[in-house]
Amino acid sequence: MTAPTDGRHSIWLDGGLIDARGPHLNVTDRGFQLGDGLFETARARRGIVIEFDEHLERLRSGCLALGLNLTVSDDQLADAIAELLAAEELDGTGRDDGPVGDAAIRITVSRGPLERRGLLPAGFEDLVATVAIQCWPYVATAAGLLEHGVRAISSTIRRDPSSPLAGVKTTSRADYVVARLEAARASADDALFLTLAGQVSEATAANLFVVAGTTLATPPLTAAILAGTTRTWLLAHAERLGLVAAEVDLQPAELLAADEAFLSGSVAGIVPLVALDGRPIGSGRPGPRTRALRAAREDWIDAMSMAALLPELPD
Numbered sequence: 001m002t003a004p005t006d007g008r009h010s011i012w013l014d015g016g017l018i019d020a021r022g023p024h025l026n027v028t029d030r031g032f033q034l035g036d037g038l039f040e041t042a043r044a045r046r047g048i049v050i051e052f053d054e055h056l057e058r059l060r061s062g063c064l065a066l067g068l069n070l071t072v073s074d075d076q077l078a079d080a081i082a083e084l085l086a087a088e089e090l091d092g093t094g095r096d097d098g099p100v101g102d103a104a105i106r107i108t109v110s111r112g113p114l115e116r117r118g119l120l121p122a123g124f125e126d127l128v129a130t131v132a133i134q135c136w137p138y139v140a141t142a143a144g145l146l147e148h149g150v151r152a153i154s155s156t157i158r159r160d161p162s163s164p165l166a167g168v169k170t171t172s173r174a175d176y177v178v179a180r181l182e183a184a185r186a187s188a189d190d191a192l193f194l195t196l197a198g199q200v201s202e203a204t205a206a207n208l209f210v211v212a213g214t215t216l217a218t219p220p221l222t223a224a225i226l227a228g229t230t231r232t233w234l235l236a237h238a239e240r241l242g243l244v245a246a247e248v249d250l251q252p253a254e255l256l257a258a259d260e261a262f263l264s265g266s267v268a269g270i271v272p273l274v275a276l277d278g279r280p281i282g283s284g285r286p287g288p289r290t291r292a293l294r295a296a297r298e299d300w301i302d303a304m305s306m307a308a309l310l311p312e313l314p315d
């Protein structure tokens with residue numbers, strides 16, 4: 001398969017680039033029929049996928065959890081992303097509008113197409129996973145959100161920490177979509193999930209942190225959260241950034257009483273969280289620690305992309 005050459009957009013599907021306008025998938029694909037799949041969203045800078053290994057590791061452990069037969073190797077996925085970023089002129093060559101080729105990348109893996117009806121009909125073991133990769137020019141987090149912060153509601157949907165799928169990034173996102181709808185109906189920016197026991201879990205597409213004094217606290221993996229790559233980075237870099245990291249169960253009241261709070265994710269980065277259910281968190285305004293952590297993360301992303309390119313520089 002070859003990339004469209006007339007300025008149309010491409011996606012990478014099962015081995016090559018195709019026109020993003022489709023048609024793409026067999027209608028019997030289990031990802032479409034049942035949300036029987038996984039996805040990863042990552043950020044690329046200068047054509048370098050940030051924390052690519054961590055995203056691949058999470059994707060592969062999700063494949064194990066769901067029993068998906070992903071036959072594409074890590075190297076093939078890396079080549080596919082490079083091919084797609086180049087076709088979309090988002091590979092950091094400066095052809096895109098941004099100076100360094102920032103992009104958002106999504107890898108979607110589904111169990112594959114199966115004609116027979118049912119959850120596990122005969123033949124499901126023989127399926128080979130469908131793999132689709134999309135990319136978009138990176139859209140910077142809205143200045144207004146950074147300046148004023150995210151106002152969240154608590155979703156009516158509760159998270160069950162005992163579910164084996166609690167930390168798996170499946171394409172079955174109906175709960176998350178409904179939580180966002182709840183937020184939109186309440187004129188809020190996002191929703192937070194609480195666990196069945198009423199502890200804070202995470203936001204609809206981000207992990208959650210609070211700053212209290214010099215402590216940087218986030219709910220533990222047992223709070224039905226996704227093990228976010230940005231969360232892992234924050235825990236690993238907290239000390240260097242003058243904070244003491246802690247994974248602790250948080251009650252909504254503790255969130256409200258914190259000095260600052262923020263959300264973390266690969267694409268949007270670190271974004272201040274200033275209110276829950278109409279009540280201010282801390283001062284109700286983005287705080288200095290959050291700003292500093294966001295800047296440190298953005299600098300690190302830049303440094304990582306530069307470092308990854310260094311071996312390719314001529315002597």
Ligand SMILES: Cc1ncc(COP(=O)(O)O)c(C=O)c1O
Binds near residue numbers: 264
């Ligand atoms: C539910 C949820 N939690 C947390 C995250 C943050 O994960 P990461 O930092 O790996 O992007 C995401 C990212 O998409 C998410 O969907």
